[in-house]
Amino acid sequence: MTRNRLVGLAAGLLAATLAASTPASAADPAKIVLIAGRPSHGPGDHEFNAGCKLLAKCLAQVPGVQPVVVAGGWPEDESVFDGAKALIFYMDGGSGHPAIQGDHAEKLQKLADKGVGLGFMHYGVEVPKGEPGAKFQDWIGGYYETYFSTNPHWTAAIESLPDHPITRGVKPFAVKDEWYYNIRFRPEMKGITPILVAKPDDATRDTSHSSPPGPYKHIQEAKGRPEVLAWVVERPDGGRGYGFTGGHAHANWGDPDFRRLNLNAILWTAGLDVPAEGVASEVSPEELKQNLDPKK
Template sequence: MRPFLSLSIVGLLSLGSLLTTFFPACTVRSDGVHAAPAPAKKRVVFIAGGCSHGAGEHEHKAGCMLLAKRLKQAVPALETEVFAGWPTTRNAFDQAAAVVIYGDGGDSHMVLKHLESMNDLMKKGVGLVCIHYAVEVPKGMAGNYFLDWIGGYFETYWSVNPVWNAEYRSLPKHAITTGVKPFATNDEWYYHMRFRKNMEGVTPILTTVPPASTLERKDGPHEGNPAVRAEAGQPQHMAWCRERPDGGRGFGITGGHYHRVWADDNVRKLVLNAISWVAKAEVPAGGIDSSKPSPEEMGQNLCPH
């Protein structure tokens, strides 16, 4: 029986070699049984804007690098890549499950020159996350796209951008809020966003009542307006998500002006949860845990000042 056994083993090994040669994506176990290939990892593409403010403010690259690192460490199903500025390589968005934009907005928003190509990605079910100033685009075509892609946006002469201490004493039950505890943080929290009519398909994530002090500035494109003053004392949404009919998902958060907010465990967890959810990766039962960045790490990749 030994010669027969030896031939059988040789035959199985030869079969494995042939399968590997002609089907490189396949794997063959040591017993010769064909095994399904490991599922490809989903890609999250981070796009960081340039430098525009003082030290510790609008640190887009530093924030993206920090979030991308922790997301990759915590969620094995995700691969992350950070681009400084809009990607110029043709395959930058290949196999992307989600795009994260963290950069200046308004008339300088990076996406304005790429609305149609971005819409093509959205139609394929790719998710979109916009952080802080990246939620502001001009009213009209860009604004309408944002209403579809993420459910809302900052509209000038409608929304406002005060710096204030927001207290989120209760959070809705959602994958994005998993493991996030009520928290308070001082930041430039935009509010009175322009949302889809009747909040159709939009789920509020961070909601609180802004203090009267946030409306002390004179009227202006970002400072105040009759519409927001008419809603003084009412709850406002500072973060939200949307599930689109095409299967894609979106998330917007208005905080993130100051780089220091990424050292807040609850803020960091909420945003990491959101990115994972938008990419359709599983959010762990306790939310995405990540190590608090050290002062040394917080000082990495900052804008030169």
């Protein structure tokens, strides 16, 4: 064997050794895309852009994570999805949900088939029943169905949390928000793990302050029943799904447990390890005021 060939073999072995000893997160950071919807509602509510940028700022402090924020709804350049471990949608939903316009659902299905995690937050969990609803049941386990689900503003008291990576470092909390409940889940909650569960009081079930206006008889008849407000699934394709119904009021991102739960959930949805104590982050009152959409 010639000297040059020996040198080449040695160099190749050294390179292979270095590659094997280099953490994957350092060489190839996990890309997580947060898609913020267009401006919606009044000042301080549905601040999708500010919320996504705040979460991205916190995620950027996690080693090996590369958060990317897309503002204004579905991206004009869809190549931003290339290589993503998870897509998190925080936006208005309903019949105008960006995820179900044109061929978007088909494109998301192809990503899901590859194991890409999908998360939908607040109004983003609402789509029409039928094919869109069935898609969401496949992707994240359930969806908000108009006239079946309801969306009053109330204080959800989270008194206990399950043993799950998403709840690491999260303490019981109580936050007033537009918490959706009576979600249209898969039959028999198949494959669904509830993460946040709270019990609406009777006044919340009887209120007319929902959209469309209540009260709904089937909601009233379920008085005393605990309701699932956030949940996860692990899909057969190897990917993960996350649904979170809070997030109406931007100020709630200032609550450390509300925030930590979602940061943990985003990592988990991307297939990443959640730190033993959850994702640590600090958000100042000044940071909560940053990137707010100009609204009247």
